[in-house]
């Protein structure tokens with residue numbers, strides 16, 4: 209994709225974060241700089257414990273950085289943010305449908321409208337028949353679909369995904385990745401996704417940021433110029449192999 | 463006919479389980495009748511089932527049983543409502559502020575070390591022998607378990623669900639309504655269940671100290687006149703009252719906590 213020069217929707221400048229604690233606390237993020245353009249799909253790779261989740265929590269406004277700033281630009285000065293964790297984190301006292309309507313209820317959308325929009329999401333995510341199921345009765349993949357629907361329904365300016373498929377089996381994981389890609393293309397939203405999997409990152413994203421171990425810095429900012437629409441077959445192309453080698457090297461040498 | 467190999471107790475219980483309760487009640491009544499039959503224990507020690515039923519019919523017919531029951535019920539309900547609402551409110555504040563908890567908790571715990579039976583006469587001296595002092599005894603006895611459950615329930619709200627709510631920009635009021643109350647509800651209802659039975663005890667204790675109405679008063683009257691059948695009737699009414707309250711809370715739990723039950 210040869211994108212024309214676009215204004216970023218998000219810019220992160222010199223972001224540092226130290227958790228307070230004994231002997232100087234825990235230095236987790238160390239001068240992170242990057243920008244994300246509208247409708248980009250951006251993946252973050254890095255060793256576990258390096259601070260990827262912490263970065264997303266800062267972006268979502270759940271944590272305040274120690275230094276630096278997170279600026280949302282243009283139309284999205286007070287952006288809506290959808291956040292999906294590795295665990296679905298559904299409200300166990302709400303049915304699947306009620307979990308999806310929750311963000312709309314919090315925004316004061318009338319219940320009837322919220323319900324009908326949630327039913328659209330149910331269709332989009334292939335959750336028909338599970339509307340009135342309690343979370344405890346949903347499989348891991350189904351629960352994660354509900355969590356993604358809950359993030360999508362508020363039409364977020366920025367969607368943050370923290371290893372969203374990490375707790376799923378490999379087959380479900382591939383299928384959910386493909387579904388996510390399809391919705392991303394239809395809805396044209398901006399995504400930042402943390403993942404452990406190099407091939408998942410390459411199959412989904414326009415760009416991959418690689419983190420060093422803690423304190424995290426960005427050691428590689430790789431443009432993924434694979435053609436879209438992408439399919440699993442891309443795995444066997446030479447370009448895929450080359451990009452995947454570069455990512456692996458960056459992770460290993462850091 | 464193929465007899466099952468062996469009748470273990472478990473198999474017996476499974477087969478004849480539904481007969482167990484009626485049979486045990488019949489046995490109980492039979493034993494009771496036997497003990498209180500002519501030649502057995504005198505009526506002022508143990509009235510017979512027939513005497514009990516006769517006395518029951520009498521106080522039911524002249525309306526006195528229902529009148530006293532209504533008074534006790536009123537004390538219990540008002541006391542329970544007051545105790546539960548104040549305990550929930552204070553529990554919420556204590557759950558939110560560690561400082562406040564450190565400040566107030568010692569007094570609350572100390573207050574629990576004083577038996578309610580010992581405070582009841584004091585409350586009657588202060589607030590007179592009317593209904594109010596009984597409601598206060600109810601409220602006090604209900605207060606502590608509900609308070610503890612409120613704090614425990616609110617503290618146990620999962621941190622990751624808090625994050626979900628924050629990421630959706632929930633206001634503090636929305637946090638309470640959409641997360642904290644439903645998450646704490648199982649524990650809150652547990653407190654209410656304990657409170658409901660305790661508050662019946664509170665009312666009777668209050669009425670024992672000084673009163674001219676209520677089931678506790680009825681027991682006092684029966685005792686004074688060696689009308690033991692009347693004492694039995696009043697106790698029976700109290701048991702029914704406590705069980706109905708308990709049943710109501712259980713019903714409420716079934717309705718509100720459907721998401722917890724296995725489907």
Ligand SMILES: Nc1ncnc2c1ncn2[C@@H]1O[C@H](COP(=O)(O)OP(=O)(O)O)[C@@H](O)[C@H]1O
Nearest residue numbers: 227234236254255256257258259260261262263
């Ligand atoms: N609230 C917190 N307080 C103190 N330390 C934390 C907190 N949250 C995370 N950490 C620590 O920060 C480091 C980075 O965590 P995290 O961002 O979850 O890593 P990643 O998602 O890359 O695996 C870890 O060592 C973790 O223990």
Ligand SMILES: [Mg+2]
Nearest residue numbers: 260261262370
């Ligand atoms: Mg993480």
